[in-house]
Every structure is written in C-alpha cells, then in structure tokens.
Amino acid sequence: MNRMIKYYFIILIFFLSSCKIKSTQSANEDLEIQKIIAIFFEKYKANNTSEAIDFLFDSNSNINKSQIQNLKDKLSSAGLLAGKFNGYEQITTQKASPSLIYYSFLVKHDIQPIRFNFMFYKPKDKWEIYKFKFDDQVDKELEESGKVYFLK
Structure with a gap:
C-alpha cells in the first residue's frame, strides 16, 4: 500500500512539472508576440505607419513588396481619416494551436x-506575422x- 502511494505521488509530481514547463513556454511565446x-x-503612434508595417513584416520574407506598399498606403489614409491616435485595447486572442x-x-x-x-505563425522556431488586417x-x-x- 505504501509503495502504491509513492508511485502515485511520483506520477503526480511528473505531471505537474510537465504542465509547468508547457505553461511557461506558452507564456514566453505570448510575451514574444x-x-x-x-x-x-x-x-504607429509616432505617425510612422510605413515603419510600423516594415517592422511587422520584417519577420516574413514571403510577403510581396507591392502588397506591403499597398497596405502602408491604405493604413496611412485610414489613420488620417480616423483622427489622432489615442491608444489601443485588446479585443480578443484566439489560439488555433x-x-x-x-x-x-x-x-x-x-x-x-x-x-x-494580427495572425502570427511559428513554422519553426521564430514567430512571424502571417496576416495583418484592419477595418x-x-x-x-x-x-x-x-x-x-441574434438573441433567440
């Protein structure tokens, strides 16, 4: 009986330590993003839309440069129409994997x-922007x- 308790205790410690490692990795990844x-x-706050977009897409070399320029132009004009920047608030985070x-x-x-x-993808060991949209x-x-x- 005493041996069974030790066995379950060892399994419990192993399980808890593996959960801690996974949650620490996840927290570090979230901090990186x-x-x-x-x-x-x-x-963006410094009214440097072009530099903000360049920084964001710097991690992903698979993006077409003309698409990036088009995105810069649209975001710049949207920001001008919306008025002075006053900050940002997180709406949601979704983790597909x-x-x-x-x-x-x-x-x-x-x-x-x-x-x-923002959608971030980690194909190997580094996060990169996968999609960026605004509306x-x-x-x-x-x-x-x-x-x-919708209330029914």
Whole structure:
C-alpha cells in the first residue's frame, strides 16, 4: 500500500512539472508576440505607419513588396481619416494551436475606432506575422450582434 502511494505521488509530481514547463513556454511565446505588437503600436503612434508595417513584416520574407506598399498606403489614409491616435485595447486572442495565434485590437482614434487583426505563425522556431488586417467595421458588427434575431 505504501509503495502504491509513492508511485502515485511520483506520477503526480511528473505531471505537474510537465504542465509547468508547457505553461511557461506558452507564456514566453505570448510575451514574444506581445512585444512585437507593442513595438508596432509605438511606431504607429509616432505617425510612422510605413515603419510600423516594415517592422511587422520584417519577420516574413514571403510577403510581396507591392502588397506591403499597398497596405502602408491604405493604413496611412485610414489613420488620417480616423483622427489622432489615442491608444489601443485588446479585443480578443484566439489560439488555433501552439503555432498559430490570432490577436484583435480596438485602435482608438479621435473620430472613429479601427480594428487591427494580427495572425502570427511559428513554422519553426521564430514567430512571424502571417496576416495583418484592419477595418472600421467593429461598430457595425457590435450593432448587428445586438439585434433581436441574434438573441433567440
């Protein structure tokens, strides 16, 4: 009986230590991505949209340069129309797997909010931006979600 208790105790310790290692790795990965996002927003706040986009896509060499320039132009004009930047708030984080993570942020401007969506992918040992999108539809989606037919 005493031997069984020791056996279960050893298994419990092994299980708890493996959970701790996994949660520490996950936390470190989340911090790595959050640092990338924070630096992106620092550059965006300084009205340097072009530099912010370059920094974000610097980790992914598979992106077409003309697409990046188009993204820079659209984000720059969207920022001008939305007014002065006043900060950002995280809307959600979704993890499809340990190698694919989605972040959504509400970016606060004087005139209207803009939603930024970041998707990060880790094909080997380094996180890279996989997709970046922005839009000004978050208010319309919020209104739509409050309609009666969604409440049933």
